[in-house]
Amino acid sequence: MFQTRRRAALVAIAAAFSIALTACGGGSDSASSDGKVLRLWHYEGPDSAMGKAWNEAIEEFEKTHPGVEVEFEEKGFEQIQKTAPMVLNSSDAPDIMEYNKGNATAGLLAKQGLLTDLSPEVTERGWDKLLGPSVQTTSRYDENGHMGSGKWFGVPNYAEYTMVYYNKELFEKHGVEVPTSYDEFTEAMDAFVAAGVTPLANAGAEYPAQQYLYQLALSRADRDWVDAYQRYDGKVDFHDDAWTHAAGTLADWADKGYIGKTSTGAKAEDAGVGFIQGKYPMLFSGSWWFGRFTSEATFEWDTFLWPGSELTLGAGGNLWVVPSGSKNKELAYDFIDITMRKAAQNTLGNNGGVPVAADPAAIEDEKSQQLIENFNTVADRDGLAFYPDWPVPGFYDTLVSETQKLLNGSASPDKVLDNLQKAYDSGVPAQ
Template identity: 70%
Template sequence: MLTARRRATASAAAALAGALLLASCGGSDSGGSSDAKTLRLWHYEAPNSAMGAAWTAAVKEFEANHPGVKVKFEEKSFEQIQKTAPMALNSSDAPDLLEYNKGNATAGLLSKQGLLTDLTAEVTARGWDKLMSPGVRTTSQYDTDGVMGSGKWYGVTDYAEYTMIYFNKDLFAKYRVPEPKTFDDLVTAMDTFVENDVTPLANAGAEYLAQQYLYQLALSKADRSWVDTYELYDGKADFHDAAWTYAAETFADWVKKGYIGKSSTSAKAEDAGVSFLQGKAPILFSGSWWYGRFQDEATFDWGTTLWPGSDLTLGSGGNLWVVPKSAKNKELAYDFIDITLSKKIQNLLGEKGGVPVAADTAAVTDPKAKELIDHFNTLSGRDGLAFYPDWPVPGFYDVLVSETQKLITGSEKPDDYLDSLQKAYDKGVPKR
């Protein structure tokens, strides 16, 4: 996202994550030595997400293996890191390790600017490269132009992610709507909900969700070469081609039909997730990063399905662990990454509803967690991970947010919307 994932965590969730992690660190001071080393860690996962739970366990494991070393987790939201990381990493106050968004416009840009540590030697020595499939490792490597897919390793992920349709089975049953197995089923379901004064789709115009709905619509009319042209500059991207045109026109039409509420223009991802959790919105299209939280908090029966009628969906290796060039304790950072890739932590991540890259899948027993991993294997088997819409060029995330908001309010027509995207994209594509 988000800047594929935009992984949404509200400030309250981030604060709670910080409180939990700090609590987990508090008893490990080995006598409170004032000269004990500290590993400063930033991430923005909710404490009851799969990654949040796994990394909390990793902190405990790390401190047990490193007597006298404390992990200092510093509360940051996704948006904070997204907007301030370049400045923070270019200062003496950089953390030792942080979660950062993958893609050309984010991790790629920082690698090009010389702000990230080249991890290639460490990756090879510790065998991390052997744990990742080609599709997952794509976003960990960047060339001298900051373009993903080849070159040096500037980040390491310990999970994968992808998008899917989450649906409230209780609401579908209440309105006698069949669970969506085809795209026509999805449209019929949305029509039925609108007829009953229920806005079908949870949406967030102020953050990543809205643009991801639109990108998925484009992907349903696209193929791998289209993705490579757009994301990897393998050709010239045309925002007035059949896929983008269909996406923009269909999205605008869905707003008119009431599938997407105009009131969602200023909503954030957290608002969309909460509307689904509260049973207000029967359908949410978003990422696997919500899975563990929904398992933990949902009080109704819910299910998932891949976007019907499309071989491609948004997804990739997960956000990256990156080590700032100016980090003071790089070896400790490498050790922490290594622990997050251990079987113990990977199996926990899978059990909690994540998509691990190095788990013993037979050790994952939860039925919903198994379903999540099975869906991912289906996508991987058909080369279906198509990355995220804001990745290609720096600043494109903000452009997509503001322009897609205009589609929701109706202040911009689809053709003008696509003109704006083309202009911003062309301006940012590196000369190669």
């Protein structure tokens, strides 16, 4: 999300409730801290894997931290994305919050001095031993806010990656085989179009459309390409083979009806709900939808990795960050610690999440086992390529507007790539 987690857009709601919790000092979670308040923000829905695990973590926190009042607010992803720098530079900053990872988000806040350096806690509590190298990449930022090295400014307690969700009943109804190659993928979409069905759910007004674009580029890319784009380790040319293929193909897909023309104004929630309602046979998006589809879809569905690509979008999950202005940092550290323990991790894994430290034997759901196995497949081949909006501040909005142009035909692929190059180059810091 991706996103930019990107991620399924949530309606911004605020709910405050009080729970008796206990503060701890120096890594202990049993000492009383009467009169203190822990302010917690995140944007996961209560039925999501993360929402369920974190609610259990709050209950555990309550048991071990009597005497502390917790004020919890669920925020929308877009709301935090747009307002975090302003909020964290004010007296309204929470004590702990979920925040998007990457140079343009967590890296930018770290560079601005708005986040607490968690390095001592990471070492003391052993969180670094639970997170693999590819997951750690988005947790650490140097003095320029570049990810991959330097101090720890965030801790993910889950991972995420993208895949193709597909409606097994629609595939069976129209006699379409599950594709195992890129050619079979396009053949499947042709078959649906011939039957009058738009194959792919999409949302041009938010992250899904730009993730289609990035995945198409990744299908022609390698790790050096990703590192150049994401970590400034080389020259980035938006007219190279990968980006040229991506822009031309996405425009072609819109012309062929693989993606609906009317989806240019749709939001991520629209795409997800459209898939849940059985309107579309496929949706390419992240593991953050998995739990919701499990609970809301009334048809049989499954997933497969994008055919013909070693790379896909993904990373460690969004980060627990502790704002510099947090008034109760020790409490925040204790809450993070609870979310990293086996109980919370197993809950994540059994509810459609991708845990970083679960007990494999404790994951009972067959679909969840496959979700974790596919993630391990991607991670083992170093296939996590992060998200397209991460490299420079403000690039998310640029990608939204430019992919909309590809979908509605208001600009040529070549012109769109020109615009992306200009925006990217203007945001890359001097080396």
